Amino acid sequence: MFEVHHQHRGVIRRQQPAPAPQYSIRMECRKRQDYGVHLTADILSPQDSILPALLANRKALAVTTSTVYKYYGRQLEQLIRQCDLDMSVHVLEGGESNKTIASVERICNEALATKMDRRSVLVGIGGGVCTDVVAMAASAIRRGIDHMRVPTTLIGLVDAGIGLKGGVNLGSKKNYFGCFNPPSQALLDPAFLNTLPEACVRYGMAEILKMALVTDRELFRLCEAHQQALIESRFSDPWEIGREIIWRSTRSMLDELQKNPYEDQTYQRLVDMGHCFSPALEAATGYRMHHGEAVAIDMALTVTLAEALGMMDPSERNRFVDVLLQAGLPIHAPELTPALCEAALDEAEQHRGGAVHFPVPIEIGRCLFIEDRAKLPGRLIETALRRLAGEARDMHTNTH
Ligand SMILES: NC(=O)c1ccc[n+]([C@@H]2O[C@H](COP(=O)([O-])OP(=O)(O)OC[C@H]3O[C@@H](n4cnc5c(N)ncnc54)[C@H](O)[C@@H]3O)[C@@H](O)[C@H]2O)c1
Numbered sequence: 001m002f003e004v005h006h007q008h009r010g011v012i013r014r015q016q017p018a019p020a021p022q023y024s025i026r027m028e029c030r031k032r033q034d035y036g037v038h039l040t041a042d043i044l045s046p047q048d049s050i051l052p053a054l055l056a057n058r059k060a061l062a063v064t065t066s067t068v069y070k071y072y073g074r075q076l077e078q079l080i081r082q083c084d085l086d087m088s089v090h091v092l093e094g095g096e097s098n099k100t101i102a103s104v105e106r107i108c109n110e111a112l113a114t115k116m117d118r119r120s121v122l123v124g125i126g127g128g129v130c131t132d133v134v135a136m137a138a139s140a141i142r143r144g145i146d147h148m149r150v151p152t153t154l155i156g157l158v159d160a161g162i163g164l165k166g167g168v169n170l171g172s173k174k175n176y177f178g179c180f181n182p183p184s185q186a187l188l189d190p191a192f193l194n195t196l197p198e199a200c201v202r203y204g205m206a207e208i209l210k211m212a213l214v215t216d217r218e219l220f221r222l223c224e225a226h227q228q229a230l231i232e233s234r235f236s237d238p239w240e241i242g243r244e245i246i247w248r249s250t251r252s253m254l255d256e257l258q259k260n261p262y263e264d265q266t267y268q269r270l271v272d273m274g275h276c277f278s279p280a281l282e283a284a285t286g287y288r289m290h291h292g293e294a295v296a297i298d299m300a301l302t303v304t305l306a307e308a309l310g311m312m313d314p315s316e317r318n319r320f321v322d323v324l325l326q327a328g329l330p331i332h333a334p335e336l337t338p339a340l341c342e343a344a345l346d347e348a349e350q351h352r353g354g355a356v357h358f359p360v361p362i363e364i365g366r367c368l369f370i371e372d373r374a375k376l377p378g379r380l381i382e383t384a385l386r387r388l389a390g391e392a393r394d395m396h397t398n399t400h
């Protein structure tokens with residue numbers, strides 16, 4: 001830019017140049033991305049694992065957590081040796097409190113130390129915490145390298161390990177530092193569940209029942225008939241049914257993700273079921289309540305509201321609540337007050353473009369959306385919560 005100054009009767013005037021012509025161009029920079037999700041077995045078996053073929057001789061860094069390494073480290077090292085993989089192993093501390101930028105940085109340092117290049121691949125082997133951190137690191141290393149997810153928890157198999165999202169917590173703000181970064185492959189092997197604590201299996205059941213409630217009645221029927229045996233046996237008995245439940249739930253989740261992978265197409269998301277009141281509830285308990293339990297309580301409230309609104313038949317509502325209880329999941333918590341629920345709805349309305357887009361089942365396997373916040377008045381919520389508190393109490397006295 002230049003300015004012309006010229007003197008006129010002793011006064012300096014600035015003469016602005018004519019506005020520069022504006023040139024604009026629209027850059028198309030969408031990346032076509034797809035990935036494979038495989039329900040497999042024997043991931044750590046040197047003879048039968050599909051991992052070596054998918055790595056295709058690329059340099060790899062396996063990232064896992066100390067608990068998972070304790071159970072599966074020896075098998076992993078054996079797989080690397082016997083299949084002659086160009087892979088090193090990095091063990092992180094697990095747990096939500098280690099879902100931090102510091103963990104991402106540790107992985108990046110390790111990638112640098114092992115001389116990973118742009119063709120190299122990270123392989124996250126662990127629960128949702130591990131795969132979320134790995135997805136973040138992969139998005140950052142050399143502006144993005146491939147990663148694979150090998151989930152070892154039930155939440156991982158049906159949710160965290162198969163989607164596009166990664167993230168870490170910033171202080172107490174969950175997943176504040178996050179990314180959309182699809183894996184190149186997701187490898188699902190339910191045998192990892194053998195060592196999972198029973199409570200973690202229940203939490204995963206809550207997410208499976210969510211998918212059943214919104215899209216898949218047959219999935220619900222399978223859970224209703226077999227979940228008790230499956231929770232006790234860590235999905236190993238009946239083995240075929242366990243795999244069918246995981247695969248049906250995974251496919252329903254992927255169908256939903258496919259419609260809205262970057263969450264920018266619509267606010268009407270069926271997978272928000274169970275996730276409207278639960279974040280507020282988790283926060284209100286100082287995150288002592290597990291996400292899966294909060295999701296179960298949220299769904300119990302939602303089906304109860306659906307019945308009160310005359311949208312869902314009472315027998316359907318009761319059937320769903322019974323299956324939550326049968327899975328050992330809670331249906332009520334004193335921290336979930338009517339005021340907290342109303343605040344959650346207000347926030348949903350604000351964040352979702354001025355309408356609540358609240359998914360409500362009309363039967364198990366089929367949902368509609370309530371858009372108008374006024375259709376969910378405070379007294380309706382209060383009555384529903386009181387009813388659930390009573391049912392939870394009855395359940396408690398009957399089992400003790
Ligand atoms: N990216 C997504 O789309 C997505 C979706 C859902 C949840 N998440 C995230 O996932 C996390 C929750 O996932 P999670 O429930 O898997 O928690 P997690 O990763 O903390 O695992 C739960 C516990 O199980 C242990 N563990 C893992 N695998 C085991 C095995 N095979 N045997 C024995 N113990 C094992 C872990 O050490 C941990 O103590 C949250 O941080 C949540 O935000 C992400």
Ligand SMILES: [Zn+2]
Binds near residue numbers: 275291295
């Ligand atoms: Zn969830």
